Amino acid sequence: MSLLRPRVLVFLLVATIFLLIFWPTNYQQNQCIDKGSQGFFQANNNNSPGPVIDAIRTTTITDTKGTQKEYLNAKGYITFLHIIRKQHKTAIESLTRVADIAVANDTVYSVTLKPQKPPSGDIHDYMSLGRYFWPDPTQPDGLPYIRKDGYVNPEFFTILDYVYMRKLFREVQDLGFAYFFTRNETYVDKAMYRIKEWFLDEETKMNPNLNYAGFRKGQAMGWRTGVLDFHQVFRLLQAIPLMRYSYKWDPSIEKGLKAWLSEYYIWFTTSKMGRGEGKTKNNHGTFYDVQALFLLDYLGRYEEAKSFIRVSVENRVNNGILPTGQQPHETDRPTSWFYSIFNLQGLFMLAERADHFDFDAWNYVGPEGQSIRKAVDFLLPFALNEGEGWPVPNIKGFEVNDYVKILELSYVIWGDEKYLNAVEELRPKAKAEQAAGLKLAKWEDNYLCDLALLTNRLLWTCLY
Numbered sequence: 001m002s003l004l005r006p007r008v009l010v011f012l013l014v015a016t017i018f019l020l021i022f023w024p025t026n027y028q029q030n031q032c033i034d035k036g037s038q039g040f041f042q043a044n045n046n047n048s049p050g051p052v053i054d055a056i057r058t059t060t061i062t063d064t065k066g067t068q069k070e071y072l073n074a075k076g077y078i079t080f081l082h083i084i085r086k087q088h089k090t091a092i093e094s095l096t097r098v099a100d101i102a103v104a105n106d107t108v109y110s111v112t113l114k115p116q117k118p119p120s121g122d123i124h125d126y127m128s129l130g131r132y133f134w135p136d137p138t139q140p141d142g143l144p145y146i147r148k149d150g151y152v153n154p155e156f157f158t159i160l161d162y163v164y165m166r167k168l169f170r171e172v173q174d175l176g177f178a179y180f181f182t183r184n185e186t187y188v189d190k191a192m193y194r195i196k197e198w199f200l201d202e203e204t205k206m207n208p209n210l211n212y213a214g215f216r217k218g219q220a221m222g223w224r225t226g227v228l229d230f231h232q233v234f235r236l237l238q239a240i241p242l243m244r245y246s247y248k249w250d251p252s253i254e255k256g257l258k259a260w261l262s263e264y265y266i267w268f269t270t271s272k273m274g275r276g277e278g279k280t281k282n283n284h285g286t287f288y289d290v291q292a293l294f295l296l297d298y299l300g301r302y303e304e305a306k307s308f309i310r311v312s313v314e315n316r317v318n319n320g321i322l323p324t325g326q327q328p329h330e331t332d333r334p335t336s337w338f339y340s341i342f343n344l345q346g347l348f349m350l351a352e353r354a355d356h357f358d359f360d361a362w363n364y365v366g367p368e369g370q371s372i373r374k375a376v377d378f379l380l381p382f383a384l385n386e387g388e389g390w391p392v393p394n395i396k397g398f399e400v401n402d403y404v405k406i407l408e409l410s411y412v413i414w415g416d417e418k419y420l421n422a423v424e425e426l427r428p429k430a431k432a433e434q435a436a437g438l439k440l441a442k443w444e445d446n447y448l449c450d451l452a453l454l455t456n457r458l459l460w461t462c463l464y
């Protein structure tokens, strides 16, 4: 199913979710049943439906060609507008707040700031340390470092290339979207400045490779897992088209960026690290594919993207998901819950991209019945039960914030009420996690997420 074909249906579903989620009264007594003659949802237990049911009631009318059309009744429509307006205001305020912070920051973001050169001797080579690697206590100098999966070595933050790059991706995204909604040219200026600084300026630029990403002290080169560092480039790539209409947009900078990314893509697909990462079976492989697709798409290589997406989805679903829906390469990890959700986010991004290339990944089913939907369903009872009975070790708890976003989308995509019911139950917990600062996720994300869905933009704000 394409997300767009039944655009109106999706719109109504989203509206329904809004209403169900935000209406401040207790409507649980009213069972929702399938679309009936009176409209989308109907109360089935009495004749005095609560305000939600009343508000979303639709009326069917027949037009001059005999086509049946449905419209939201006045109360529902006005309520919907009211909520949208409120959400819009909060979302734009939050967006301009972060964009203004990005504008105000005049410090340099560059790979050249790190305190040590990578083994190549070229400070322009990006470098990051293996997140889960620690000194070997059996060696006098601790080298080479050894793996303690799930435990982040704080040394990771002594080399900040990773931090700057992620910040760059996020800020260009924020600036691009803030520009889209406000037409404030200052945002485009800053985005151009940052892109130029990171990719193009002789003094500060990064070379188009990740040879020293995921570096483990005591080794000569980086490690393939470091290729994941770059995957959030999707943030930057999807914000760029929103700024092209600005008179401040400098096509020569974009030309330079494209040349940089083309060169990077060669490294990404031919280097030992890049190829190794692509062959990985777990979330690293999934996000390698996500990265590949966004790059191909941005570089205008649509035919390649189109054939890649099919192979990718088949591979990731057939080999990354069991017929039960368990994702065995993620449940192998000490932080099994976190990675099961993280890989699903990657699969959702792949499926969303696939929609742009006429491939229905949402409903693709592997030879043994594996599917993305089954992977969503596998997690559901444990999410509802604070992880009770989770079949594998898990050292970092059972946060639900990111999973709730997956469930919201699942409802929009597959229309199964069990997702809606689960969202209803889990959303307070997700909100409490956000309020407690457990998650980077922004409070206001939902509106932009739904807008993204409706306008065939991306899932970025929906996922993380």
Ligand SMILES: *[C@@H]1O[C@H](CO)[C@@H](O)[C@H](O)[C@H]1NC(C)=O
Pocket: 099, 100, 103, 184, 185, 186, 187
């Ligand atoms: C545009 O953004 C800049 C930088 O954040 C801000 O100072 C300025 O007031 C904004 N302009 C308008 C018209 O809102």
Ligand SMILES: *[C@@H]1O[C@H](CO)[C@@H](O)[C@H](O)[C@H]1NC(C)=O
Pocket: 104, 105, 106, 107, 164, 167
């Ligand atoms: C600007 O960004 C850098 C890099 O993240 C950060 O260290 C610095 O505190 C920021 N400065 C301001 C004024 O926000």
